[in-house]
Amino acid sequence: MAAPEEQDLTQEQTEKLLQFQDLTGIESMDQCRHTLEQHNWNIEAAVQDRLNEQEGVPSVFNPPPSRPLQVNTADHRIYSYVVSRPQPRGLLGWGYYLIMLPFRFTYYTILDIFRFALRFIRPDPRSRVTDPVGDIVSFMHSFEEKYGRAHPVFYQGTYSQALNDAKRELRFLLVYLHGDDHQDSDEFCRNTLCAPEVISLINTRMLFWACSTNKPEGYRVSQALRENTYPFLAMIMLKDRRMTVVGRLEGLIQPDDLINQLTFIMDANQTYLVSERLEREERNQTQVLRQQQDEAYLASLRADQEKERKKREERERKRRKEEEVQQQKLAEERRRRNLQEEKEKKLECLPPEPSPDDPESVKIIFKLPNDSRVERRFHFSQSLTVIHDFLFSLKESPEKFQIEANFPRRVLPCVPSEEWPNPPTLQEAGLSHTEVLFVQDLTDE
Numbered sequence: 541m542a543a544p545e546e547q548d549l550t551q552e553q554t555e556k557l558l559q560f561q562d563l564t565g566i567e568s569m570d571q572c573r574h575t576l577e578q579h580n581w582n583i584e585a586a587v588q589d590r591l592n593e594q595e596g597v598p599s600v601f602n603p604p605p606s607r608p609l610q611v612n613t614a615d616h617r618i619y620s621y622v623v624s625r626p627q628p629r630g631l632l633g634w635g636y637y638l639i640m641l642p643f644r645f646t647y648y649t650i651l652d653i654f655r656f657a658l659r660f661i662r663p664d665p666r667s668r669v670t671d672p673v674g675d676i677v678s679f680m681h682s683f684e685e686k687y688g689r690a691h692p693v694f695y696q697g698t699y700s701q702a703l704n705d706a707k708r709e710l711r712f713l714l715v716y717l718h719g720d721d722h723q724d725s726d727e728f729c730r731n732t733l734c735a736p737e738v739i740s741l742i743n744t745r746m747l748f749w750a751c752s753t754n755k756p757e758g759y760r761v762s763q764a765l766r767e768n769t770y771p772f773l774a775m776i777m778l779k780d781r782r783m784t785v786v787g788r789l790e791g792l793i794q795p796d797d798l799i800n801q802l803t804f805i806m807d808a809n810q811t812y813l814v815s816e817r818l819e820r821e822e823r824n825q826t827q828v829l830r831q832q833q834d835e836a837y838l839a840s841l842r843a844d845q846e847k848e849r850k851k852r853e854e855r856e857r858k859r860r861k862e863e864e865v866q867q868q869k870l871a872e873e874r875r876r877r878n879l880q881e882e883k884e885k886k887l888e889c890l891p892p893e894p895s896p897d898d899p900e901s902v903k904i905i906f907k908l909p910n911d912s913r914v915e916r917r918f919h920f921s922q923s924l925t926v927i928h929d930f931l932f933s934l935k936e937s938p939e940k941f942q943i944e945a946n947f948p949r950r951v952l953p954c955v956p957s958e959e960w961p962n963p964p965t966l967q968e969a970g971l972s973h974t975e976v977l978f979v980q981d982l983t984d985e
Contacts, residue, residue: 549573553576553581556576556581556583557569557572557573557576559583559704560572560575560576560583560586560587564587564590564782564783565780565781565782565783566590575590583700585760585764587699587700587703587783618785618786618787618788619786619787619788619804619805619808620787620788620790621787621788621789621790621793621801622768622769622789622790622791623789623790623791623792623793623797670756672698672699672756672757673696673697673698675751675752675755675756675757675758676694676695676696676697676698676749676751676755676757677696678755679718679750679751679752679755679758680694680696680750682752683718683729683750686726686729687729687730687733687734688734690734690736690739691733691734691739692733692738692739692742692743692748693742693743693748694748694749694750695747695748695749695750697749698757699715699749699751699757699760699761702715702747702749703776703783705747706747706776706777706778706783707778707783709747710778710813710816710817710820711746711747711777711813712745712746712747712775712776712777712806712809712813713746713747713748713749713775713776713777713783714742714746714747714748714749714773714774714775714776714802715749715750715761715765715773715774715775715776716733716748716749716750716751716771716772716773717750717751717752717753717758717761717762717765717767717770717771717772717773717774718750718751718752718753718758718770718771719752719753719770719771719772720752720753720754722769722770722771724770724771724791724792725770725771727792728770728771728792728793729771731794731795732771732792732793732794732795732798733771735795737795737796737799738795738798738799741799741802741803742802745802745806746775746802746806765785765788767788767790768790769790769791770790771790771791771792771793772788772789772790773787773788773789773790773798774787774788774789775787775788775789775802775805775806775809777809777812777813778812778813778816779809779812779816780812781816786805786808786809787801787802787805789801789802879939882932883932883933883934883935884933886929886930886932886933887933889929890926890929890930890933891919891922891926893916893917893918894917894918894919895917896917898917898919900919900920900921901917901918901919901920901973902917902918902919902920902966902971902972902973902974902975903915903916903917903973903974903975904916904917904918904927904971904974904975904976904977905974905975905976905977906931906943906977906978906979907976907977907978907979908934908936908937908979909938909941909979909980909981910936912936914931914934914936916930918930918966919966920965920966920967920971921965921966921967922965922966923962923963923964923965923966924943924952924953924954924963924964924965924966924969925954925955925956925963927943927952927954927966927977928943928954928955928963931943931979937979938979938981938982938983939983940981940982940983941979941980941981941982941983942954942979942980942982943977943978943979943980944977944978944980945971945975945977945978946976946978951980952969952977953969
């Protein structure tokens with residue numbers, strides 16, 4: 541997880557930051573970012589400078605006052621093997637050497653002065669790497685044209701890609717820097733590097749990356765590894781979770797000697813690869829176990845969440861049902877209250893009951909749906925609506941009802957309708973002085 545101060549990085553810079561951390565093993569994100577910023581986010585130059593520091597060569601941004609010593613692998617430092625040029629033998633050899641010494645000294649002195657002065661006039665074009673893969677392919681083609689196709693398998697990619705693959709595959713990486721102008725380069729390539737036994741060893745035991753120091757990509761690697769002479773070989777591997785130079789071979793080395801030196805370096809450091817491979821397998825197993833535990837935890841969490849969701853839904857359903865029941869109760873109470881108020885109004889509006897002696901009065905016996913009976917007198921001139929209002933005002937009467945007569949059997953039009961906008965009077969309805977009417981409940985219809 542990136543630190544807060546890394547939130548302003550672009551996606552490309554973030555990817556480079558994570559890749560640089562993976563290649564170098566630096567745990568501090570701040571240190572990784574600081575190193576990349578020093579190299580203008582050039583990850584290859586940053587990785588090479590980091591390897592340079594691990595090798596014991598000073599960083600270009602923090603040079604120490606003196607050059608550190610090269611020591612052996614037992615002290616966790618670099619195994620260095622340098623083959624010196626043979627000394628002249630015999631009187632003739634020493635005579636030739638002494639005669640050529642002033643000319644050789646003068647030539648190399650003038651050449652160094654010229655190169656030094658040229659830097660102020662025109663920057664070294666090798667310092668700008670524009671096509672690193674093209675530099676590798678170009679060197680491969682020139683090598684095959686000069687020495688043939690029988691050679692170790694070249695890694696066809698950049699130096700950083702080779703480091704990354706060697707780290708990922710837990711393999712040794714052999715780096716060869718070719719000095720085109722050096723007098724021993726031609727013999728080394730022709731007789732040593734292309735020897736069948738050397739090819740077999742390199743192809744079966746390690747990755748092989750090579751480039752000319754006249755190419756920008758090779759020159760940049762040369763600046764990181766700081767070779768002293770040519771031919772130059774460096775063995776790099778993952779050691780203590782970092783890509784580390786564990787061996788340097790310099791000078792014109794013979795095939796058998798090269799095989800012995802490479803084998804010695806690999807045997808001395810094989811335990812680190814075995815240990816790293818075991819640690820990686822353990823990390824993978826731990827990661828798989830953690831992933832399984834996380835999946836089990838997530839499955840359990842999802843099950844718990846599903847149970848909680850169902851409980852919430854059940855509680856919500858009960859709450860809505862309770863609210864609905866409560867609303868229904870309140871609505872029912874309001875309806876009953878309104879109905880009671882309407883009954884009371886109807887009762888208050890009823891005309892007074894006529895006396896039994898009134899010849900225009902009608903005695904009506906009502907049979908209610910609950911089998912109870914109610915009697916009351918009405919006037920012949922009164923509308924059937926009065927009968928309906930009287931029954932409606934009774935507590936025992938249903939909310940909706942109709943009034944029926946038996947002889948003849950008919951429904952009395954007590955409420956206004958299309959057929960009877962104005963209900964008839966009792967006399968118009970054909971009622972006699974004494975009547976029995978039936979109240980039919982229509983509430984459920």
